[in-house]
Amino acid sequence: MTAGSGPGPRAFHLPVMCREVVDILAEAPEGVVVDATVGGGGHGAALLDRAPHLGLIGLDRDPDALGAAAERLAGYGDRVSLHHASFDALGDVLDELGHPQVSGCLFDLGVSSAQLDRAERGFSYRLDGPLDMRMDPTSGVTAADIVNHADERTLAVMLRRNADERQARRIAAAIVAHRPFATTAQLARVVAEAVPAPARRRSHPARRTFQALRIEVNRELEILEKALTAGIDRLVGSGRCAVLSYHSGEDRIVKSVFRRAAGEVPPPRPGLPPAPGSKATVRLMGRRSRTPSESEMSANHRARSARLRAVQRLSDDQRPQGDD
Numbered sequence: 335m336t337a338g339s340g341p342g343p344r345a346f347h348l349p350v351m352c353r354e355v356v357d358i359l360a361e362a363p364e365g366v367v368v369d370a371t372v373g374g375g376g377h378g379a380a381l382l383d384r385a386p387h388l389g390l391i392g393l394d395r396d397p398d399a400l401g402a403a404a405e406r407l408a409g410y411g412d413r414v415s416l417h418h419a420s421f422d423a424l425g426d427v428l429d430e431l432g433h434p435q436v437s438g439c440l441f442d443l444g445v446s447s448a449q450l451d452r453a454e455r456g457f458s459y460r461l462d463g464p465l466d467m468r469m470d471p472t473s474g475v476t477a478a479d480i481v482n483h484a485d486e487r488t489l490a491v492m493l494r495r496n497a498d499e500r501q502a503r504r505i506a507a508a509i510v511a512h513r514p515f516a517t518t519a520q521l522a523r524v525v526a527e528a529v530p531a532p533a534r535r536r537s538h539p540a541r542r543t544f545q546a547l548r549i550e551v552n553r554e555l556e557i558l559e560k561a562l563t564a565g566i567d568r569l570v571g572s573g574r575c576a577v578l579s580y581h582s583g584e585d586r587i588v589k590s591v592f593r594r595a596a597g598e599v600p601p602p603r604p605g606l607p608p609a610p611g612s613k614a615t616v617r618l619m620g621r622r623s624r625t626p627s628e629s630e631m632s633a634n635h636r637a638r639s640a641r642l643r644a645v646q647r648l649s650d651d652q653r654p655q656g657d658d
């Protein structure tokens with residue numbers, strides 16, 4: 335098969351809001367775009383097809399994803415280079431590659447379908463597998479390490495912070511009472527039993543617990559601000575940065591990093607005027623996040639929670655003077 339932007343032979347992951355993402359990044363100036371979460375390479379392939387003036391540096395912390403991306407992007411030759419790295423090391427990776435500046439960056443956050451659908455990765459409450467959840471299975475603590483060793487209060491705080499879980503205290507108490515855990519099915523069963531019947535109606539009772547654990551294991555919220563800031567700092571010319579997020583905790587961080595880079599500083603107290611900001615280095619490409627079309631949401635249920643935000647770097651003569 336030639337390189338292209340169709341679903342690909344392994345249907346590793348269906349890229350979300352692909353046309354909207356490519357519309358943003360294809361207008362980046364000539365150079366290299368860093369896809370900080372290259373996954374199966376779906377967004378990357380679509381971008382390279384549309385924008386012959388761009389190359390792609392793809393990062394992923396999951397070696398399986400890099401294998402799928404290598405297969406998918408093989409036909410683009412030396413326009414593509416792929417690297418096993420977490421995006422919080424983005425600046426270092428770009429420096430080592432001799433590409434300190436880039437024309438664009440893309441962060442498509444969260445997990446891929448391939449990660450969720452493989453029982454042995456331990457991400458899914460629907461499939462029985464080891465309680466792992468590491469995106470990079472070569473390092474770091476597993477979900478089992480956390481549920482078997484964290485104290486009850488720490489578990490409850492994590493469930494609330496990472497997934498807005500309303501039943502956090504009940505679930506944390508049930509986890510402590512039933513540990514040790516080794517498998518996803520064991521944990522999903524104990525969580526389901528801990529959640530009162532009315533709270534089970536909207537979605538699977540273990541959905542938020544699994545989300546919270548995955549975020550904790552992979553330090554997803556902890557590293558996002560640093561990575562986005564580095565991505566923006568490395569833009570050159572009228573470069574662009576696009577981010578797809580999938581839950582409110584992520585979107586809050588994206589919005590705040592983007593607004594700060596756009597020179598907007600929230601007022602110190604509600605009702606007061608905004609505090610004087612630092613100089614804007616980017617403009618927001620739209621004040622509100624964009625969401626997928628109805629048809630995409632019905633065709634791909636994993637797209638339903640997606641929000642897309644983007645910024646464009648301001649050239650030196652577009653930057654406001656003396657505003658800090």
Ligand SMILES: C[S@@+](CC[C@H](N)C(=O)[O-])C[C@H]1O[C@@H](n2cnc3c(N)ncnc32)[C@H](O)[C@@H]1O
Nearest residue numbers: 349371373374375376377394395396420421442
């Ligand atoms: C939603 S998928 C990306 C799919 C991709 N856009 C595509 O079209 O196939 C998210 C990917 O980001 C990777 N990932 C998550 N956190 C990461 C991090 N901190 N550094 C690098 N990759 C990360 C995951 O391993 C996963 O492969």
